[in-house]
Amino acid sequence: MGKLSITKEFTWDMAHMLASYQGLCKNLHGHTYKLQVEVTRNSEQLITDSEANSGMVLDFKDLKKVVKEEIVGPFDHAFVYWTGSSDVVEHQIAELLKEEGRKVVEVDFRPTAEEMAAYFLEVLNAKFEEEGVRVSKVKVWETPTSFAEIREDE
Structure with missing residues (x-):
């Protein structure tokens, strides 16, 4: 099965x-990031231990809870x-911000x-290890048109 x-x-x-x-990004700046997390399970291993979650890879609310706790x-x-x-400036900025709470x-x-x-990908796979699912892909958008993607090796 797939x-x-x-x-x-x-x-x-x-x-x-x-x-x-060597450009503007050497300056302190911010982004609105978008993260896309894909989790995978073998089709013959879908959740079967509870009627409420039967047939699911993972409950979307459980995925949301972990990603919000660990990343967002x-x-x-x-x-x-x-x-x-x-x-040196980056260290100074970090120290000043920490001092100011x-x-x-x-x-x-x-x-x-x-x-x-x-x-x-590493953090989330460690958290989902016990659930029997793998994070198979993570995309991080830094701008609306630019993203980085990593896929779990098969």
């Missing part, structure tokens, strides 16, 4: 900067800060759409 999937989209606003970038909640209206950045998310990667897509 694989079945469901997909849900989310949006949030977030600020970042790209250290050492922490990242929404935050300054995402690369702890390994060589940009502002929302700062520290990551160990440069906060590009590509790196965030890979990170979100």
Whole structure:
């Protein structure tokens, strides 16, 4: 049998900067991000343990709950800060914001759409491991016309 999937989209606003970038994105700026998460289950393994969820890959509300807890909640209206950045200004901005009680998310990667897509895939697959589903695809839109996509290897 084949694989079945469901997909849900989310949006949030977030600020970042790209250290050492040779262009406007080296400056502190923000985007309205859109995230698309696809989860997959083998068709012969659809949920069967409860009548309410029978025949589902995963209940959409369960997908929404996990993505909001793990990604949207922490990242929404935050300054995402690369702890390994060589940009002194980025470190100073993060420290000032933290001192003032502002929302700062520290990551160990440069906060590009590509790196965030890979990170979100890893985080979400770890959370869904017990559910018997895999996150098979993540898309992160940085603008309405530009996105990065990562697909789980088969």
